[in-house]
Amino acid sequence: MKGRIGRMGRMGRMGSGILLLAVAGCGDGGSSVPTSDLLVLTPMNLPEGYVGVPYDVTLEASGGTGSYKWHASSEPEGLDLSEDGRLSGTPVTPRFVPFSVRLTSGKETRQVPFLLTIAPPPLEVFNTVLADAELGQPYSAFLDVLGGEGPVHWSLVTGVLPSRISLSAAGLIAGTPTTLESTTFRVRAVRGTLSAERDLSLTVRPAPLTITTVVLPDAKVGSAYTVRVEASGGSGGNAWSVNEGGLPTGLQLDAGGTLSGTPTAAGNFVVSVAVTSGPLRAVRSLLLTVTPAGYPSQVTVTMPGNVFVPFQVQLARGGTVTWVFGATPHNVIFASTAGAPADINIVSDVSVSRTFPTIGNFRYDCTIHPGMSGTVDVRE
Numbered sequence: 001m002k003g004r005i006g007r008m009g010r011m012g013r014m015g016s017g018i019l020l021l022a023v024a025g026c027g028d029g030g031s032s033v034p035t036s037d038l039l040v041l042t043p044m045n046l047p048e049g050y051v052g053v054p055y056d057v058t059l060e061a062s063g064g065t066g067s068y069k070w071h072a073s074s075e076p077e078g079l080d081l082s083e084d085g086r087l088s089g090t091p092v093t094p095r096f097v098p099f100s101v102r103l104t105s106g107k108e109t110r111q112v113p114f115l116l117t118i119a120p121p122p123l124e125v126f127n128t129v130l131a132d133a134e135l136g137q138p139y140s141a142f143l144d145v146l147g148g149e150g151p152v153h154w155s156l157v158t159g160v161l162p163s164r165i166s167l168s169a170a171g172l173i174a175g176t177p178t179t180l181e182s183t184t185f186r187v188r189a190v191r192g193t194l195s196a197e198r199d200l201s202l203t204v205r206p207a208p209l210t211i212t213t214v215v216l217p218d219a220k221v222g223s224a225y226t227v228r229v230e231a232s233g234g235s236g237g238n239a240w241s242v243n244e245g246g247l248p249t250g251l252q253l254d255a256g257g258t259l260s261g262t263p264t265a266a267g268n269f270v271v272s273v274a275v276t277s278g279p280l281r282a283v284r285s286l287l288l289t290v291t292p293a294g295y296p297s298q299v300t301v302t303m304p305g306n307v308f309v310p311f312q313v314q315l316a317r318g319g320t321v322t323w324v325f326g327a328t329p330h331n332v333i334f335a336s337t338a339g340a341p342a343d344i345n346i347v348s349d350v351s352v353s354r355t356f357p358t359i360g361n362f363r364y365d366c367t368i369h370p371g372m373s374g375t376v377d378v379r380e
Contacts, residue, residue: 038064038108040101046116049076049091052147053121059085064105073100076116091118121147123191125198133162133177134207135235143171148191157197159185162204177204180235207233209277211284216271219263221293225251226260229286234277243274243283248290263290295319295379303330306366308374315356315378322353330372335363 041060049055059081061068072081076097079089096117103110126144133139145152154171161167162183165175171189182203189196212230219225231238240257247253248269251261257275269288274281295316302309302324315321323332325347332344332352339358346368356362356378366372 038062038103038105038110040103040110040112042114044112044114046087046114049079049116049118051091051094051118051121054088054090055079056086056088059087059101059103061085061103061105061110064108066106069104071102071104073102075099076118094118094120120149120194123147123189123194123196125187125189125196127198127200130173130200130202133165133202133204134233135177135180135204136233137207138174138176139165140172140174143167143173143187143189145189145191145196147196148194150192153190155188155190157186157188159183161185162202165202173202180204180206206235206278206280209234209238209275209280209282211273211275211282213284213286216259216286216288218289218291219248219251220291221263221266223293224260224262226258229253229257229259229273229275231257231275231277231282234275234280236277238275238277240273240275243272245270245272247271248288266290266292298322299376300324301374302326303328306330306369306372308366308372311374313374313376315376317359317378317380318355318357319378320353320355321376322351324351325349329368330366331368332364333367335365337362 039062041062047057059070068085069083070081070085071083072087075081075087075089076091076095076099078092079087081087081101096115098113098115101112101114103112124146126146127141130141143154152171153169154167155169156167160183161173161175162177162181163179164177165173167173167187182201184199184201186197186199210232212232217227229240238257239255240253241255242253247259248263248265248267248271250264251259253259253273259271267290269290270285271288272283272285274283295314297316297319299313299315299319299321301313301321303326306328308323313321323344327348329346329348331346334340334343337360339356339360340362341354341356344352344354356376359378359380362376362378364374364376
């Protein structure tokens with residue numbers, strides 16, 4: 001704090017209803033000689049100071065016969081009184097301080113008592129600006145104060161916080177905003193007998209738009225393919241498109257981000273996709289591998305009469321062959337080949353499957369019907 005207290009001229013009012021006059025004496029034929037009393041104008045009770053807050057007050061006087069010189073017997077801790085009457089510094093201890101000041105002007109001297117109260121630091125809300133929140137993203141900010149001692153209780157005085165964001169009594173502003181908006185509000189902090197308020201603003205802006213899909217699963221020629229490309233951020237209502245180039249023949253990308261279709265050619269393809277959300281746009285290039293059709297992983301063999309149909313099948317390694325037996329009993333007996341599955345004993349009106357984990361050519365026969373045979377050709 002800074003100020004000048006009680007200035008007045010050599011003739012004027014001091015306080016309420018008090019008129020100070022400089023009186024000149026008179027005599028027979030003599031000249032008048034002015035006289036002036038030395039007066040300290042600053043009230044005895046000085047303005048209150050606060051610990052840690054700069055203090056600056058200038059003492060005032062009137063009258064006297066020369067320049068003023070001020071001297072304190074012992075200033076309050078952290079303060080200093082200069083000869084020209086300036087009491088300044090930064091108080092360090094809360095206390096009630098009586099002290100004495102001597103004022104000299106020419107041959108006149110006045111000794112004046114003063115009282116100064118140094119209070120604990122005033123309470124002040126430390127935060128002046130809050131970081132922006134992002135739509136749909138968790139947000140948190142702690143409020144803090146300067147001054148005082150003990151726990152702080154926070155509350156909302158006026159205004160509102162953005163949707164789905166709240167202020168706790170501990171000073172935590174937190175939540176996940178759901179609306180793009182900017183609000184202004186006033187908060188109050190109470191610590192013991194002290195309180196402070198602050199106007200704050202919080203803006204919810206769109207989160208950065210990012211394509212989160214980084215890998216596309218492989219597709220296979222002739223097989224149906226469906227995958228959804230994902231993104232985060234933005235303001236909702238994402239719209240997808242092919243950014244540049246094209247897609248493998250047989251595939252398409254819809255506005256919802258679903259890549260689907262049945263590819264017709266094998267190869268490695270770079271798929272460049274784009275997503276927009278309001279004014280925001282993001283682009284990413286993704287690698288899509290389309291593998292050849294290859295060998296089937298599931299094959300069915302029927303028995304219309306005493307013959308296997310088809311009698312020769314090709315199968316991908318790890319695939320399964322299912323034999324469908326009709327009313328006529330049959331069996332399936334494999335030749336002694338490494339990796340061949342277990343035989344199927346004589347059965348009827350049932351389906352039986354065998355898995356082939358080993359590459360090779362596996363012959364089998366129905367031993368109760370001579371000439372009824374087949375093969376399973378297993379390849380990578």
